Amino acid sequence: MPTPTEFVETLQQRIDHRMAELERIREPDANVPAQAMDAVVSRLKLALRNELEASELAALWMPSTAEIDVKLGLARQAGDEARHYRLIEEHLETLGVDLTGFDPVEGGYSPMFQLLRGYESTVERVAAAQMTRESLALTKNEQFIAFCEDAGAGATAEFYRTDIQPDEQWHVRLGRRTLEKYATTPESQARALAASTAVLDLAERVQNRQVHELGISHAPGC
Ligand SMILES: [Fe+2]
Ligand SMILES: [Fe+2]
Numbered sequence: 544m545p546t547p548t549e550f551v552e553t554l555q556q557r558i559d560h561r562m563a564e565l566e567r568i569r570e571p572d573a574n575v576p577a578q579a580m581d582a583v584v585s586r587l588k589l590a591l592r593n594e595l596e597a598s599e600l601a602a603l604w605m606p607s608t609a610e611i612d613v614k615l616g617l618a619r620q621a622g623d624e625a626r627h628y629r630l631i632e633e634h635l636e637t638l639g640v641d642l643t644g645f646d647p648v649e650g651g652y653s654p655m656f657q658l659l660r661g662y663e664s665t666v667e668r669v670a671a672a673q674m675t676r677e678s679l680a681l682t683k684n685e686q687f688i689a690f691c692e693d694a695g696a697g698a699t700a701e702f703y704r705t706d707i708q709p710d711e712q713w714h715v716r717l718g719r720r721t722l723e724k725y726a727t728t729p730e731s732q733a734r735a736l737a738a739s740t741a742v743l744d745l746a747e748r749v750q751n752r753q754v755h756e757l758g759i760s761h762a763p764g765c
Contacts, residue, residue, distance in 0.1 A: 544728075544729045544732070545732070547722065547723045547725075547726050547727050547732075548723050550722070550726055550732050550735075551719050551722045551723050551726070554670065554674065554722070554735065554736065554739055555674070555678070555719070557736075557739070558674065558675055558678045558679075558739065558743065559678070561743045561747075562679060562682050564747075565679075565746060565747060565750055566682075568747070568750045568751055568754055568760070569754060569760040569761070579693075579694035579696070580638070580694070580695075580696065582690075582694060582759075583638075583690075583691055583694055583696045583699055584635065584638060584640055585759065586690075586759065586761065586762045586763060587631055587634065587635055587640075587699070587763070588647070589759070589763070590627075590631055590762070590763040590764070590765070591628055591631055591632065591645075591647040592647045592648055592653065593653075593680070593763070593764055593765035594624045594625075594627040594628040594631065594765050595624070595625075595628055595647050595648060596648070596652065596655070596656040596765070597620070597624040597672075597676075597765035598620075598621050598622075598623075598624035598625045598628065599621075599656075600656060600659055600660065600672060601617040601621040601624065601672075602618075602621040603660065604617050604668055605617045605618060605621070607663070608665060608668075609665075610665055610721075610725065612721075612724075613665055613669065613717075613721050613725075616673075616717040616721070619713075619717075620673075620714055620717065623710040623713070623714070624765055626710075627706075627707055627710065627765070628647075630702070630706055630707070634698075634699065637698075638699075653749075654745060654748075654749065655676065655742070655745060655746070655749065658671075658741060658742065658745055659671055659672050659676070659742070662738055664731075664734060665721065665725055666721075666722060666725050666726045666731045666732075666734055666735045666738075667734050667735060667737075667738040668738075669717070669718045669721040669722055669725075669735075670718065670722060670726070670734075670735035670736070670738045670739045671738035671739060671741065671742045672718070672742075673714050673715065673717045673718025673719075674715060674718030674719060674722060674739065675718075675738075675739040675743060676742055676746075676764070676765070677711055677714040677715045677718060677764075677765070678715050678718075679742075679743075679746055679764055680711050680714075680763070680764025680765050681708065681711045681712060681715060681764070682764075683761070683762065683763055683764040684703055684707060684708055684711060684763050684764055685708075686761045687703060687761050687762065687763040688700045688703050688704055688708075689761075690761040691703070703763065707763075711765075722735060
């Protein structure tokens with residue numbers, strides 16, 4: 544059996560490898576949108592849903608998490624994601640976007656939220672949400688920052704770099720630290736790996752749908 548640290552390192556490499564594959568699913572001309580600012584705004588609106596769902600999920604897991612360090616980590620994350628929601632909302636207002644009547648969760652919870660909500664053990668939860676989904680978010684946000692710079696939205700790029708990304712890095716670290724501490728048996732490592740794989744598989748399906756049905760690539764995560 545790999546040590547927990549070796550296991551986490553291998554899992555991170557696996558996530559990074561799959562993310563590199565995901566990056567290849569994109570619109571052919573995604574780099575230079577004709578309506579640059581509209582494209583940035585529509586992606587920020589998608590981000591509102593992601594932040595809200597990430598906050599709610601962390602809060603949902605707090606009462607059923609026995610490990611105090613993880614419980615408190617989830618509390619911080621719930622607050623971080625709620626703050627991200629408000630910051631993105633304020634940023635959209637500075638861009639002149641009127642959010643009156645906008646419903647970030649129109650159509651109900653996303654398939655990602657529904658998948659994650661089903662996990663009941665701490666190792667599955669943190670492998671799926673903090674380590675995998677937040678690693679994806681970190682990378683997607685980097686791509687979004689580059690997209691904003693290409694689109695002439697330098698203020699949005701700077702906002703993400705300064706106000707969002709440091710917290711997302713902390714969310715990934717929370718996942719890694721928790722797995723290093725608690726994924727100590729072959730059985731718990733197998734469950735963590737399966738949960739991470741399920742998130743990556745779903746992320747691939749979601750990205751295919753966003754690109755082929757909605758024409759959106761480089762949407763920020765949470
Ligand atoms: Fe996050
Ligand atoms: Fe966030």
